[in-house]
Amino acid sequence: MSGDSFDQAFVSAKQRLLSFLAGAPDWVAQIASSLINIFAVLGVFLTLFALISVLERKILGRMQNRYGPNRVGPFGLFQPVADGIKMLIKEDIVPVRADKIVHFLAPILIAATAILALGVIPYGRNMTPFAIDGGILFFFAVGSTTELAVFMAGWGSNNKFSMLGAMRAIAQMISYELPLIVVTLPVVMVVGSLSPDAIVAAQGGYTFGFVPHWFVTTPWGAAAFILFFVSGLVESNRTPFDVPEGESEIVAGHMTEYSGFKYATFFMAEYFGMFAISGLAVTLFLGGWQAPVAALQFVPSYVWFFAKLSILLFVFIWVRGTLPRTRVDQVMNFAWKFMLPMAFTCVIAAAVWHYQGRAFGGWLWSLLVIAAVYIALSRLLDTRKKFATRTYRFAE
Amino acid sequence: MSIFSFVAIAILTLAAALAAATLPKLIHAALSFAVAFVGIAAFFFLLGAEFVGLVQVFVYVGAVAVLIVFTILLTRRDADPPGKFNWGGVVVAMAVFAGLVWAILRTPTLAMAAAPIEALTVKRIGEILMTDYVWPLQCVGVLLTAALIGALILVMEEKRE
Numbered sequence: 001m002s003g004d005s006f007d008q009a010f011v012s013a014k015q016r017l018l019s020f021l022a023g024a025p026d027w028v029a030q031i032a033s034s035l036i037n038i039f040a041v042l043g044v045f046l047t048l049f050a051l052i053s054v055l056e057r058k059i060l061g062r063m064q065n066r067y068g069p070n071r072v073g074p075f076g077l078f079q080p081v082a083d084g085i086k087m088l089i090k091e092d093i094v095p096v097r098a099d100k101i102v103h104f105l106a107p108i109l110i111a112a113t114a115i116l117a118l119g120v121i122p123y124g125r126n127m128t129p130f131a132i133d134g135g136i137l138f139f140f141a142v143g144s145t146t147e148l149a150v151f152m153a154g155w156g157s158n159n160k161f162s163m164l165g166a167m168r169a170i171a172q173m174i175s176y177e178l179p180l181i182v183v184t185l186p187v188v189m190v191v192g193s194l195s196p197d198a199i200v201a202a203q204g205g206y207t208f209g210f211v212p213h214w215f216v217t218t219p220w221g222a223a224a225f226i227l228f229f230v231s232g233l234v235e236s237n238r239t240p241f242d243v244p245e246g247e248s249e250i251v252a253g254h255m256t257e258y259s260g261f262k263y264a265t266f267f268m269a270e271y272f273g274m275f276a277i278s279g280l281a282v283t284l285f286l287g288g289w290q291a292p293v294a295a296l297q298f299v300p301s302y303v304w305f306f307a308k309l310s311i312l313l314f315v316f317i318w319v320r321g322t323l324p325r326t327r328v329d330q331v332m333n334f335a336w337k338f339m340l341p342m343a344f345t346c347v348i349a350a351a352v353w354h355y356q357g358r359a360f361g362g363w364l365w366s367l368l369v370i371a372a373v374y375i376a377l378s379r380l381l382d383t384r385k386k387f388a389t390r391t392y393r394f395a396e
Numbered sequence: 397m398s399i400f401s402f403v404a405i406a407i408l409t410l411a412a413a414l415a416a417a418t419l420p421k422l423i424h425a426a427l428s429f430a431v432a433f434v435g436i437a438a439f440f441f442l443l444g445a446e447f448v449g450l451v452q453v454f455v456y457v458g459a460v461a462v463l464i465v466f467t468i469l470l471t472r473r474d475a476d477p478p479g480k481f482n483w484g485g486v487v488v489a490m491a492v493f494a495g496l497v498w499a500i501l502r503t504p505t506l507a508m509a510a511a512p513i514e515a516l517t518v519k520r521i522g523e524i525l526m527t528d529y530v531w532p533l534q535c536v537g538v539l540l541t542a543a544l545i546g547a548l549i550l551v552m553e554e555k556r557e
Contacts, residue, residue: 102427134518137450144458148430151465155423170462194518336548 007300010040011126037129041118049271050080056317063321090260095158098257102156107258107265110149114272116142121279122196124289124302135196136188139280140181143235146273147173150244150254153266157257165253168328169244172234175335180231182343183224186350187215187284196280200288209294214287219367220349223374225285227343229315232277234331236270238316240323241331278312279305286312337381345373401442409435422468430461447518 005012014036021029054069054076061068069076094103119130120138132138147170154166188194191202205213215221234241245253255266282288286308289301326334349366356362412431419425433456440449525533 099421099423102423132446134446134450137447137454137518141450141453141458144454144462147462148427148457148465151462152427155465155469170466174462192519 007125009300010124010302014040037119041129042115045115045118045272045275048275049268050084052271052313053083053267054079056320059314059317060321063318084264087261087264092260092262093257095257097158099156099158102152103257104156104262106149106153106156106254107262107269109152110146111265111269111272113142113146113149114269114276117276118272118279120196121276121283122200122288123279123305124300127289127302128197131195131197134194136184136194136199136280136284139276140177140184143273143276144177153258154254157254159257161250161252161256162254164250165244165256168250169237169254172241172243172328172331172335175332176231176234176339179227179335179339179343180235182340183227183231183346184284186220186224186347189347190215190350190354196283196288200283200290203287204290206294212287212290212292214285214290216285216287218350218353218363219370220346220353221285223342223349223370224346225281227339227346228281228285229312231339232274232281233316233319234335236274236277236316238274239320240326242325243328243331246325274313274316275309278309278316281312282308338377341373341377342370345370398442402439405435405438405442409439423465426461426464426468429464430457433457433461447521 014033017036018029018033021032024032057079058068058076069079072078072082094100117139120128120132120135122128122131128135130138150166150169150173154162154164154169157163187199191199193199193202203212203214207213211217216225233239237244243249245255250256255263258266282305289305291297291299291301291304349369352369353362353366356365409432412428412435415428416425416432419428433452437449437452437457440446440452
């Protein structure tokens with residue numbers, strides 16, 4: 001199965017391309033190899049971005065009992081082309097009082113960080129574009145610079161709404177970065193490596209041939225996956241956590257003063273961030289490119305990765321079509337009072353699982369730990385008393 | 397190849413640091429400072445110290461730069477003093493620089509050829525942290541937890557009488 005020509009089709013295609021440079025010096029080959037990886041990642045994800053932008057509108061349309069885009073091309077599939085042309089020929093407006101350089105650099109920086117984060121994810125067997133030892137750390141290090149880019153957008157626009165949006169975005173991104181990182185800790189602890197490839201490799205193998213050894217099948221893994229997904233929703237500013245750009249409150253948040261292609265860049269960066277966080281969720285908890293059952297291992301690894309990624313992206317869209325926007329204070333309370341304690345519980349539950357020999361006994365014990373903390377938290381926080389009759393200060 | 401990278405990164409880092417010291421607008425200075433941090437992280441990568449480089453980006457760009465930016469934001473905007481050159485700062489900076497140069501020149505080990513060391517992987521750092529340096533690690537952990545709880549208490553709503 002490892003010598004499968006379909007599975008390694010892209011890897012061998014890259015080798016063939018590089019073989020043209022056989023006589024060239026070493027550094028030329030290195031740069032060419034990196035360039036091929038960069039173009040592959042950009043090409044795949046720009047296509048996916050175009051596809052998802054039309055699919056999202058189609059799916060949301062379905063959920064809201066309407067058609068969605070269906071005029072341009074078959075089933076409206078050429079809609080992204082029309083959108084792209086529209087965005088390119090729109091006027092690029094820069095406010096007079098704006099900080100020109102910062103205003104210009106913000107969309108570039110935000111797109112660059114989103115693309116960099118995509119580099120460390122293993123898309124298939126031997127298919128990690130930028131395989132480094134501390135890949136997980138790289139992902140979060142790059143992700144943490146997004147906050148600076150959002151701040152630059154908000155501050156550079158010299159607009160109250162932009163600044164408010166940027167403040168909201170940074171506040172919630174910093175708050176949810178903590179559970180996001182703590183929740184990846186149990187995986188790193190259990191695998192004993194920060195490399196995404198090692199994490200995927202550790203999730204290979206099956207019990208009875210049909211229960212995969214993905215971390216989501218353990219209680220701590222399932223809890224961590226849900227927490228990771230919710231934090232991912234926040235980090236990519238998606239509904240129900242899209243308070244930074246809540247259009248009914250603050251126009252469009254930090255993107256208020258952007259138009260034309262710069263706005264499209266923000267839009268693209270948001271989707272790339274969504275791809276990156278979903279890709280990492282697949283890598284950490286859903287077994288990366290591993291097949292779900294032993295009998296299906298003949299299907300190429302990248303097919304599995306992108307199938308899992310598509311399911312997660314669908315859930316992102318589904319959540320957007322279902323849930324209303326949360327309030328700012330609710331978002332923050334949720335992060336500090338629920339997400340963070342639960343994230344730490346996952347770490348402890350994973351340790352319990354490990355020291356019980358990673359067998360069924362440990363499975364039950366870690367389930368017990370998580371259930372106990374979950375029930376205790378829900379009792380302690382006691383959300384019911386928050387729903388008292390509402391009193392209005394300025395209205396009857 | 398590595399000498400080209402070194403020169404390119406050095407120019408970028410020094411230019412960003414110079415910009416951070418001289419730009420009239422405080423926010424611009426803070427952002428240039430962040431670029432200088434990235435440049436230093438690039439140096440670590442060039443030296444093969446992957447982990448330190450990543451932590452440099454993580455802590456300095458992701459946390460310290462954001463902290464600086466927030467401090468500037470929460471202070472008054474018109475409080476920027478008009479561009480007056482601070483000679484005292486120059487004297488202090490030169491003194492620190494001279495002290496560092498003196499210390500580096502007096503260090504005898506620099507003259508020797510470094511013994512070949514094995515590449516320091518993230519895994520190795522983790523092992524050392526968990527065995528030889530477990531007590532310092534625990535102390536830092538307690539300190540950070542205390543800081544976290546302290547921050548939560550500071551922002552907690554005060555009970556209404």
